[in-house]
Amino acid sequence: MPSVRIPTPLRKLTADQDEVNISASNVSDLIETMESQYPGIKDRLCDESGNVRRFINLYVNNEDIRFLDGKETQLNEGDVVSIIPAIAGGL
Numbered sequence: 001m002p003s004v005r006i007p008t009p010l011r012k013l014t015a016d017q018d019e020v021n022i023s024a025s026n027v028s029d030l031i032e033t034m035e036s037q038y039p040g041i042k043d044r045l046c047d048e049s050g051n052v053r054r055f056i057n058l059y060v061n062n063e064d065i066r067f068l069d070g071k072e073t074q075l076n077e078g079d080v081v082s083i084i085p086a087i088a089g090g091l
Helices: 008-014 027-037 041-045
Strands: 003-005 019-021 056-060 080-085
Touching (some): 027 041, 041 056
Antiparallel strands (some): 003 019, 056 080
8 A cells, every 4th residue: 555754744633653554546535545544634735626735745656746647646555655845935
């Protein structure tokens, strides 16, 4: 099953786990399954329309899902999904 790397700001929802294993066939299923196991995480990842928030980047094996099939990106045994919150900055 795919493993999901949890960034520090979301770890309070996963009982401080930095990585969790989730059984899912695609990213959409992964988000729904995570929500059932870790209530509140979907609101952090998705907007009211169910789309991944602009400031959240999801990667499957180091590839941004925006350049794959979005939430329909297929997941396989051993895949690593990384949740990366965008960091704003400037001078």
